[in-house]
Amino acid sequence: xxxxxxxxQLTRAERLRSANHTTHDALDTAIMAAKPFxxxxxxxxxxxxxxxxxxxxxxxxxxxxxxxxxxxxxxxSRLDAVARDIASIGAALPGDTGIPAATGLAVPEALxxxxxxxxxxxGAAFLLxxxxxxxxxxxxxxSHLAEAPAGRAAHWRLFKDAFNAVEFTEVxxxxxxxxxxxxxxxxxALVDLxxx
Numbered sequence: 001x002x003x004x005x006x007x008x009q010l011t012r013a014e015r016l017r018s019a020n021h022t023t024h025d026a027l028d029t030a031i032m033a034a035k036p037f038x039x040x041x042x043x044x045x046x047x048x049x050x051x052x053x054x055x056x057x058x059x060x061x062x063x064x065x066x067x068x069x070x071x072x073x074x075x076x077s078r079l080d081a082v083a084r085d086i087a088s089i090g091a092a093l094p095g096d097t098g099i100p101a102a103t104g105l106a107v108p109e110a111l112x113x114x115x116x117x118x119x120x121x122x123g124a125a126f127l128l129x130x131x132x133x134x135x136x137x138x139x140x141x142x143s144h145l146a147e148a149p150a151g152r153a154a155h156w157r158l159f160k161d162a163f164n165a166v167e168f169t170e171v172x173x174x175x176x177x178x179x180x181x182x183x184x185x186x187x188x189a190l191v192d193l194x195x196x
Contacts (some may be wrong), residue, residue, distance in 0.1 A: 011164045012173060013025070016115055019177045020149040023184045028123070030188065034195035037130040037193020043141075044091040048194040050144060051086060052094055053187050056101040057117050070162045076118065081144035082128045088141045094194070101186050105179065108172045111163060118159045125152055 010018070015022075036046035043193065054077070060066055061077040068078075086093055102113050124145040131142040138146035148155035 009097070011160070011170075012166075012176065013087065013115065013160045013164055015111070015173070016155070016177055020184060023181065024107055027184055027188055029190070030191050031195065034187055036195065037127075037134060040049035040134065042195075043131070043134065043136075044086070045194045047082060047086045047089070048057055048094045049187070049190045051079070051082045052097060052190045052194070053117070054082050054144075055097075056186060057183075059100050059103045059104070059115055060110050060114055063105075063110060065107050066114070069166050070114065070159065071109070076159075078144045081146075085141050085144055087114055088143075089136075102183075106175070107166075108168060108175035109179030109182070111166065111179070112176040114159075115163060115176070115184040116160055116180050120180070121148065122152055 031046070031049075033044065034045070036042050058077060058079050061074050063073075065074040083093060102110065105113065108153065128138070128142055128145040128147075131137075131145060134141075136142040150158070
């Protein structure tokens, strides 16, 4: 079996995770280096990153073509939850940054962006524990970090199953990875802006 054979046997989600592993780790390191859970002020800055990114991806959750591929897509958006969390700690929403970054994406790129935002739900379990140590909870200040009603693992499995089931050409699959890369780059820019 050649390396190419092994690569083609991986699911789309596995190939994407492998392609973005280093970028993802660097982003996590940058976020945690800013110590978002050391104080409410730092956490407020972290929420600005979250709000800006969820605002960027908000058009994807109402995209008809994408919704045809991902079940209950509209219900997955966490933008309103982040806005509630910002209000509950007495902070102000970040200023309008213009047109959301994920506006007008084709389906392959859109799925790459969604993979990043929905995948962040898994890491949110760790972030929620840290938020709870600050006195925050799923109902006060950290609602956007709460797990889905079905549970984090089950939610992620359902998303990945739909994500992997989409029939794409090799070129389109490369565009999915490019979309995920663009999403990671955008989050890193927001981290540098609000947490740097």
